[in-house]
Amino acid sequence: MKTDSARAQIPLPEGIPSGKEYYERSLTVALLRARESTMRRFKKYADQADLSLPQWRVLRALADGDALDAGTLCQRCVILPPSLTRILRALSERGLIRPVECDDARRHMVTLTPEGQALFDRLVGASESSRREIDEAFGEEKMMLLLDMLNELRIVTEALPDSE
Incomplete structure (x- = not known):
């Protein structure tokens, strides 16, 4: 069994910072921290409506008015299919969503x-001040640039070949 001191002796490849610097400059950690910090400002609105954040994302995705299938919802909301099944069941039981007839039975x-649209409208109205506060503190231009860059990063990383 390797000890911490044995692991610490393994050199990192050249150019990779070590220790705290490596962690503090980690893309994945920075993204997680930004997500958590941002979501804390909005979670209270979902909590007031007795919604989980994934349930809130599903309502947001459906709020455009178009009926969506489960695959599209999984992709847009970044939710795994088994979780989406539970979310759809819970939202349906609360009367916030309903099934729509489709030519393809699958x-x-x-x-x-x-009721679901009214809840969405109420939550968006209540949370608008938090969104506006973040935009003003960070800067609207910087926010638009950040969103563009994050979407571009997603597109680039999705296009990369899977590493084994």
Whole structure:
């Protein structure tokens, strides 16, 4: 069994910082910290409506008015299929979504109910001040640039070959 001191003796490849600097400049850690810090400002609104954050993301995705299938919801909301199944069941039981007829019986299409749309509208209105506060503190231009860059980063990393 390797000890911590044995592991510490293994040199890192050239150019890779070590210790705290490596951790503090980690893309994945920075993304997680930014997500957690940002989501804390919005979680209270979901909590007030007795919604989980993934449930809130599903309502947001459906709020455009178009019925969506489970695969599209998984992709847009960044939710795994088994979790989405539980979320759709919970939202349906609360009367916030309803199934929609579809020509393809294999596709499960859903849309917001009027109650779901009203809840979405109420939560967006309540959370708007938090969104605006973040935009003003960070800077609206910087926020737009950040969003563009994050979307570009996602596109670039999705296009990279899988590493084994």
